[in-house]
Amino acid sequence: MLKYPDTDHQPFPILIGDIGGTNARFSILIDTYAEPKEFPILRTADFAGIEDAIQQGVLDKTSIQPRSAILAVAGPIHSKEIPLTNCHWVLRPADMCASLGLEDIVVINDFEAQALAVASMSDENREEIGSVGKVPVASRVVLGPGTGLGVAGLVHVQRRWIPVSGEGGHVDLGPRSERDFSVFPHIERIEGRVSAEQVLCGRGIVNLYRAVCKADGVKPALSDPADVTAAGLGGNDAVAVETLSLFATYLGRVAGDMALAFMARGGVYLAGGITQKILPVLKQPEFRAAFEDKAPHSALMRTIPTFAVTHPQAALAGLAAYARTPTNFGVATEGRRWRG
Numbered sequence: 253m254l255k256y257p258d259t260d261h262q263p264f265p266i267l268i269g270d271i272g273g274t275n276a277r278f279s280i281l282i283d284t285y286a287e288p289k290e291f292p293i294l295r296t297a298d299f300a301g302i303e304d305a306i307q308q309g310v311l312d313k314t315s316i317q318p319r320s321a322i323l324a325v326a327g328p329i330h331s332k333e334i335p336l337t338n339c340h341w342v343l344r345p346a347d348m349c350a351s352l353g354l355e356d357i358v359v360i361n362d363f364e365a366q367a368l369a370v371a372s373m374s375d376e377n378r379e380e381i382g383s384v385g386k387v388p389v390a391s392r393v394v395l396g397p398g399t400g401l402g403v404a405g406l407v408h409v410q411r412r413w414i415p416v417s418g419e420g421g422h423v424d425l426g427p428r429s430e431r432d433f434s435v436f437p438h439i440e441r442i443e444g445r446v447s448a449e450q451v452l453c454g455r456g457i458v459n460l461y462r463a464v465c466k467a468d469g470v471k472p473a474l475s476d477p478a479d480v481t482a483a484g485l486g487g488n489d490a491v492a493v494e495t496l497s498l499f500a501t502y503l504g505r506v507a508g509d510m511a512l513a514f515m516a517r518g519g520v521y522l523a524g525g526i527t528q529k530i531l532p533v534l535k536q537p538e539f540r541a542a543f544e545d546k547a548p549h550s551a552l553m554r555t556i557p558t559f560a561v562t563h564p565q566a567a568l569a570g571l572a573a574y575a576r577t578p579t580n581f582g583v584a585t586e587g588r589r590w591r592g
């Protein structure tokens with residue numbers, strides 16, 4: 253593996269891929285100015301590995317032969333073998349160069365890609381939650397409740413955007429209101445801890461629903477996150493309604509903490525599959541109230557916008573923006589770039 257400067261362009265055409273636990277999305281960027289050519293979304297379970305998926309789902313469907321690739325994956329990128337979280341694929345970029353005829357592969361974290369996407373997100377690809385007026389060009393944060401709770405910062409410094417992906421979904425989540433103090437003892441913990449991800453993800457919705465049931469002495473009737481959100485949005489099941497309301501409060505609380513940590517005057521963006529599914533609830537007052545409830549910094553919080561990302565392929569768009577103009581971004585590629 254060789255080291256190359258962060259700003260070094262990858263050669264076009266560039267294959268772009270966003271590989272999640274369930275779905276893999278690909279497109280090809282022919283040059284800096286062209287719109288990416290998109291391919292149908294693939295289910296990771298349908299393919300033995302990523303090489304099969306790229307061969308059958310992309311290369312067999314176009315006469316364009318990519319020369320390089322940038323891939324975003326859910327999983328740690330620490331070695332030449334990259335196992336994916338919630339998926340049986342293992343990426344071996346050096347082997348992929350040989351088998352797919354690629355000269356250059358960069359692999360980054362999926363939430364870094366989400367962060368790259370919000371650097372230049374237009375109004376039609378986001379929906380504001382609340383209204384704070386004009387938004388400065390400044391650091392941002394992305395939070396994504398989905399299978400887990402992904403968090404990344406996008407630090408704006410020296411006219412470049414630096415994505416910072418850590419493990420922000422695993423910060424502690426604490427009780428604040430009287431109701432929180434009655435519900436929190438019943439939230440299932442991880443090694444004694446109520447981390448944000450114990451509540452703010454798919455299984456977390458069910459965890460929270462069960463805790464509200466226990467606090468009220470009600471027998472839980474639902475066990476699937478989609479059923480809880482459907483019942484909550486429908487408005488007839490009081491426990492499910494309160495579960496969604498508390499979910500919005502806790503997401504606002506953690507989003508506010510992340511905004512404080514990154515001084516994200518440029519806004520907090522909610523990505524992840526669940527955001528879209530519960531958007532009407534997030535637009536109720538609870539989310540924003542909890543976001544702003546950060547004494548002694550409430551005045552600051554009232555100036556920070558919050559958005560739901562509505563772009564259906566935001567990570568791919570972020571990767572494409574980076575592939576076009578890597579000099580606008582500070583993406584660390586050391587140990588994450590391979591040349592064939």
Ligand SMILES: Nc1ncnc2c1ncn2[C@@H]1O[C@H](COP(=O)(O)OP(=O)(O)OP(=O)(O)O)[C@@H](O)[C@H]1O
Nearest residue numbers: 272273274275398399454455477478481524525529
């Ligand atoms: N209607 C719904 N309401 C609440 N949670 C849901 C709903 N539908 C699915 N989920 C939950 O959302 C999670 C999946 O989230 P998401 O769609 O963001 O996937 P992901 O983690 O990004 O993976 P991938 O990138 O492979 O699609 C699962 O935990 C699932 O149970």
